[in-house]
Amino acid sequence: MENFWQTCSAQLEQELTPQQFSAWIKPLAPLDFEDGCLRIAAPNRFKLDWVKTQFASRISALAAQFWEEPIEVQFVLDPRINGARKPATSAPMPSAPAPSVPMAASREAVDARDSGDPMDEARREQSKINPALTFESFVTGKANQLARAAAIQVANNPGISYNPLFLYGGVGLGKTHLIHAIGNQVLSENASVRIRYIHAEQYVRDVVTAYQRKGFDDFKRYYHSLDLLLIDDIQFFGGKSRTQEEFFYAFEALIAAKKQIIITSDTYPKEITGMDDRLISRFDSGLTVAVEPPELEMRVAILLKKAASEGANLSDDVAFFVAKHLRSNVRELEGALRKILAYSRFHGKDIGIDVVKEALKDLLSVQNRQISVENIQKTVADFFNIKVADMYSKKRPANIARPRQIAMYLAKELTQKSLPEIGELFGGRDHTTVLHAVRKIAADRSKSPEVNHELHVLEQTLKG
Numbered sequence: 001m002e003n004f005w006q007t008c009s010a011q012l013e014q015e016l017t018p019q020q021f022s023a024w025i026k027p028l029a030p031l032d033f034e035d036g037c038l039r040i041a042a043p044n045r046f047k048l049d050w051v052k053t054q055f056a057s058r059i060s061a062l063a064a065q066f067w068e069e070p071i072e073v074q075f076v077l078d079p080r081i082n083g084a085r086k087p088a089t090s091a092p093m094p095s096a097p098a099p100s101v102p103m104a105a106s107r108e109a110v111d112a113r114d115s116g117d118p119m120d121e122a123r124r125e126q127s128k129i130n131p132a133l134t135f136e137s138f139v140t141g142k143a144n145q146l147a148r149a150a151a152i153q154v155a156n157n158p159g160i161s162y163n164p165l166f167l168y169g170g171v172g173l174g175k176t177h178l179i180h181a182i183g184n185q186v187l188s189e190n191a192s193v194r195i196r197y198i199h200a201e202q203y204v205r206d207v208v209t210a211y212q213r214k215g216f217d218d219f220k221r222y223y224h225s226l227d228l229l230l231i232d233d234i235q236f237f238g239g240k241s242r243t244q245e246e247f248f249y250a251f252e253a254l255i256a257a258k259k260q261i262i263i264t265s266d267t268y269p270k271e272i273t274g275m276d277d278r279l280i281s282r283f284d285s286g287l288t289v290a291v292e293p294p295e296l297e298m299r300v301a302i303l304l305k306k307a308a309s310e311g312a313n314l315s316d317d318v319a320f321f322v323a324k325h326l327r328s329n330v331r332e333l334e335g336a337l338r339k340i341l342a343y344s345r346f347h348g349k350d351i352g353i354d355v356v357k358e359a360l361k362d363l364l365s366v367q368n369r370q371i372s373v374e375n376i377q378k379t380v381a382d383f384f385n386i387k388v389a390d391m392y393s394k395k396r397p398a399n400i401a402r403p404r405q406i407a408m409y410l411a412k413e414l415t416q417k418s419l420p421e422i423g424e425l426f427g428g429r430d431h432t433t434v435l436h437a438v439r440k441i442a443a444d445r446s447k448s449p450e451v452n453h454e455l456h457v458l459e460q461t462l463k464g
Contacts, residue, residue, distance in 0.1 A: 001033040008062045012055070015309070017136050024051055024131070029078065038063055038071055041078035048075055054132055061311035127195040129187060133180035139305055139330075141298025143418050144174055147289045151178045151262075155185040158228055158260035162287035164251075168265045169291035172331030175264040178291075179230045182262060186228055195228040200236035207243045219246070224253040228260045235265045238274030251282055261286075268439070290435070293418040294330065299323035302333055312341055314351060321353055325364055326416075336360055371414045371462050373425045379462055380407040383454075392427035408434050409441035410458060 013021050027047055031039040040059070042048035052075050063071035135155075140148050153161045167175045183195050198206075210219035223229070229250070237244050254261055265272060268290075269283040294302065300316070300323045307314035314337075322340070326332050343359035344351045357364065377391040384403040391404055404426065411422045412434065419431035419438075426434070444451045 001030050001038070004033075004038075004063065004066045005030045007066060008059060011062060012058070015058075017134060020131060020134075024055065031076065031078075036069070036071055037074060039074045039076055041076055043078055045077065048077055050131075051075055058309065058311045127183060127187065128197040129183040129195060130180045130197075131184060133177045134184050135181045137305075138174065138177055138181055139294075139298060139302045141294055141301070142420055143292035143294050143298060144178075147174075147178060147291045150287055150289050151182050152185075154260060154262065155182040158182075158186055159258040163255060163258075164261040164263055164283060164286040166263045166265070166269060166283050166286060166288040167291055168268055168288065170266060170293065170329060172329030173291045173293060174330055175291050176232055179232065179262050179264060183228065183230055193227045194225060195230070196223075196226050197230040197232070199232045200234050203231060203247070204236065204240055204243045207240075207246050210246075211242070216246075220249065220253075223250045226254065226259060228262075229254060230262045232264050233266065234263050235267060235272050235275075237279075238272055240274075241276070244276045244279055248276070248279055248282070251279070255282075271442070292420070292431070293416065294333075295418050295420055296320075296323055299326070299333055302330055303337055306334055306337055307341075310337070310341060312337075312344075312351070318351055318353060318356055321356060322360070325360075336363060339363075373411045373415055373417060373422065376410045376414065376462060377407050377425075379458060380410065383458060383461075394427065405437035405441055406455070406458070408437040410455070410462070412438045414459070414462060 012025050027043050029041050031041050060073045154165050210216050269280050300319045303319040340359045349355050381388045390400045419434045423429040423431045423434045
């Protein structure tokens with residue numbers, strides 16, 4: 001058992017960052033090994049839960065490789081360590097405006113003293129920062145390189161560069177990963193910094209709870225005292241006037257104190273429905289960056305990196321096949337990989353193209369029925385009585401440019417293509433040209449019933 005754990009630890013130390021290894025693997029200890037079951041202890045519930053979700057599959061794979069047979073790995077609390085920490089963890093919590101607001105500084109000091117980790121565990125736990133989401137684990141490509149560069153600049157100079165930083169894009173593209181990466185870097189460089197990651201829905205609940213308990217003074221005192229506020233999916237503030245008012249006050253206080261604010265949304269700030277104009281103007285005062293769907297090479301890289309972290313051997317051909325057929329977002333790619341690995345392990349088959357086709361047959365059948373950019377171009381050209389070749393040409397008269405913009409808009413709405421991919425299919429145009437077209441047609445659609453009707457007819461024709 002000890003020999004295995006030395007081998008396992010050495011392998012994980014090579015695969016993980018020093019921060020990750022010190023925080024999550026080093027505190028673990030093997031307890032016993034009986035009847036094909038290995039028990040590994042964690043010092044507290046926080047580490048136990050995180051190791052089970054993030055590292056269990058890799059440790060199980062290394063155990064099976066070491067003993068050359070399937071091994072059941074169980075993670076348990078070490079009662080001695082847990083007992084030693086009991087007085088600290090049972091200390092009474094001070095009153096707070098909402099359950100999501102972290103513990104007071106005195107509690108933090110107790111946990112920090114007992115943790116013994118190079119990273120201040122209490123600070124990390126209260127900040128809600130996910131330690132696995134770092135810049136090192138973030139796969140970079142053309143679709144997100146600007147957003148990543150901006151995030152690194154902010155992490156290196158919080159409160160100075162790009163404040164606020166506003167990241168927007170569709171689901172599963174890495175926005176949340178990037179803001180956690182910023183938090184991780186800032187926290188690693190200064191363990192005493194006050195950081196808070198929060199989803200917009202939780203912030204709304206905090207406001208409601210503060211209102212019910214008449215605790216707005218405590219609420220403001222906490223949020224206005226932060227050094228770094230990371231707020232995810234701010235579109236959920238839409239239509240919630242009291243929440244927007246409280247966030248506006250927090251925003252003003254933090255910016256005035258040169259504290260960093262980072263915000264994500266699924267859409268461009270000015271397109272968020274039900275958002276106060278004064279908040280939108282504050283968002284625009286910093287840097288706004290789009291995170292686009294990953295291009296083919298980036299999707300391949302994501303699959304290979306994720307497979308390696310799961311201890312799976314994925315060939316370039318298989319990764320290319322999956323990436324070519326799944327285009328929407330990182331989350332979809334990771335979900336597909338989990339299906340492939342589960343299918344392969346259950347049936348005891350090596351991962352090849354045939355296994356992938358069988359594992360993803362339902363998903364691939366849906367993808368194959370999706371609308372193509374070429375079909376959109378032909379349908380729009382027929383509708384406006386122009387040539388399909390005009391979609392790729394450099395001609396710019398209004399009777400050609402507008403249908404081309406409409407086709408670009410529909411390609412973005414109805415396909416899984418990224419902006420750079422759409423640009424390539426429209427005569428090698430830059431992705432910023434496509435983005436301009438998408439925004440322009442979306443704005444026209446919201447203002448003009450005639451444009452909305454035209455687009456509705458085209459959409460129904462394509463879907464029919």
